[in-house]
Amino acid sequence: MSRLTGAGEQRGAEVIDEQGDTVPLPVVPPTEDKPEPPPGSPSLPPFGPIVRKVALGLAVCLVAGAAYAGLRQIADAPADPNAPVITGQTPQTSTTPDEAAEGVRRAAAGEAVLQKMATAVDDDSRSGFLATIDPKASAFRVSARTIFANLGKLPLATFQLRYVSDDPAALTPDRQTELGGTASWLAQVEVSWQLKGYDAKPARETIPVTFVTRDGTTYAASFSERFVAGQRRPIWMLGAIDVAKGDHSLVISLDGEADAESYVSVTDRAVDSVSDVWGDNWRRKVVVYLPATQAQMEYVLGAQPNTYTQIAAVTMAELDTPQAGAPVRIVANPKLFDELGRQGRRIVLTHETTHVASTATASPVPLWLAEGFADYVAFTAVPVQDESAAKELFKAIRAGKVPSTLPTPEAFAASSTELPQAYESAWLACRLISEREGQSKLVKFYRTVHLSKSPTGLADAFRTVLGMTEQEFVVEWQKYLKRLAGV
Structure with missing residues (x-):
């Protein structure tokens, strides 16, 4: 199953606002929304499981999973037995x-x-x-x-x-x-x-x-x-839309009460923040979808009902079959975005925009690198306290559970009992590379893995860019985590 970019679970964390004040983010409990059919539509069968929800255990509602949505063919989705x-x-x-x-x-x-x-x-x-x-x-x-x-x-x-x-x-x-x-x-x-x-x-x-x-x-x-299971619906079919345009962003909203213009300014700023790290060699254009309900979000994604009750946003490629250059959209969860506030939205949109810039929907980079790098860019734009952002990881390390390897793809599964630690440790792995080698080397490392056509691309990048093996890096990373956790 292709993985889908998911977003984080709210955990009452804190971010530092532009004036340096600590701002607590609200805890958002899971909701029980039921899907609503689009206006004028007949009753619709339930969707089948085309995607896997991935939650993020970081300090804020960041988006997780390596943005592979929209590249899966409808034929791959299980059909609704009642249809x-x-x-x-x-x-x-x-x-x-x-x-x-x-x-x-x-x-x-x-x-x-x-x-x-x-x-x-x-x-x-x-x-x-x-x-x-x-x-x-x-x-x-x-x-x-x-x-x-x-x-x-x-x-x-x-x-x-x-x-x-x-x-x-x-x-x-x-x-x-x-x-x-x-x-x-x-x-x-x-x-x-x-x-x-x-x-x-x-x-x-x-x-x-x-x-x-x-x-x-x-x-x-x-x-x-x-609709068969997993069959997506264009946002312009789901109700009246408002459209707001910025220097680098286009926001398409189904929520008449949302201020689409305010999302434009935040997204434009996210584009600048990503370019500060990634560089300007990308389209620097981002399209954001703002559904009015979670059900509309799931219609756009072709997902099961209530899949995204704790998902802040998703990056998807709006294409039924894999293809380089597919249009990429950031789809927000309206309930969580309403609660995040301006700075929280900026973190989420910066994370997602990183996926857009780095073409994560068509990248061979491992999940730990894709998600860790996106978090690195987001947390560089909006400083986050280590103790808050990595509290689950630090708690585990203080209990003697130091990660033995970089997070595996399985560690990012929704059923993983150590899911928060996976995202937190991935972020800190990327930050260690930046601190040890410089931010430009981190970007070069990511690009090298992304562009590699070899099955040993990751190992090759460790050797040629960082001058070490993955095993040697893991030893340094473990020491780094223990030092940050005060062990």
Whole structure:
């Protein structure tokens, strides 16, 4: 299973604010939110487990796990046993000439509707867009108006819809009766869009689109008839959005009460903080999603309900299949972000922006290095007291439990009993490299591992960049941890 960037568990820690005062961060208990369907959508089946939640035991709600979200194909996700079988990316094979001809007819009719939709978006023609919507699908027409308005707010460089496949048996007889018309069917449609100035390549997702033919005309009757487990949804499908633009950031918010402009300034500052460490050789553009509910966050990520009750933010690649240069988004958990305050948000967004700059969604670096480095950058931007930030690790060391190795991938699993120590020790491993060799060497070490195509890339970087073996570094790191813990 591909790991997903997760975020931290709140633990009543402290950060130092800009005036040097100690500011306690609130403890946020787990919530019991239940998913809410998007406006005008039929009831939806539950998601299956496509991702693994990773909690961070640091002093603040930082994001953890090596930002691999969005690179997993929908076909890899387990299907909801209660949902009808839905064709994935492979076109359905008909068994008779009549069925084949009917499939061609459906595809041609559906593709024609999609092209009219895309053209209407390009031409900013609201009437043209609504002309493709089933006049009898009153709830969906309301959603369609919102979707069109949302797309008009985005700095779209491209917007395309492509008919992928269909399953004529996916709609129940009752649903077909409800739709009426001479024909109705469910298709899988690839939607792609590129944000001008932010995306090197288009974002791509696959959505279910219901078509109905009545009086000789085919219309779209729903964008959310059925979702398979792990199937993500574009943020612009989930409700009315607000868009705020900064020098380096684009904030897209579903929360009408959130001040999107305030997130822009914090994110712009995070970009500068990351560049101070990583350098300017990256796009220096960040897109942040602000869902209004945790359920909306899970829809965007294609995650199980209530997966992110204690997750502050997630960095994901908005693409269904692995590809270099995929658009990367930072998705915030609205409940936790509301509680964090400005400085806490800055730490989280700096951590996440580090993942964006270092292309962690497509990196071979081990989790301890990806997460430790992101924490190093965040805590360099906003100083954090060692005793607060590493209190679980220090507690273990004082009890005689000094880590014997750098954190393994398993140590970052949600079920790990030493999860906080894994993140804390990863952060301090990166800080030790910076203190011992200089910050530029830490960055060079990370880049060397990231760019290596060798299975021994990490060992090679230890030798060529740091002049030691990993085992020798671990000995130095253990001494460093014991000294910091006062042992």
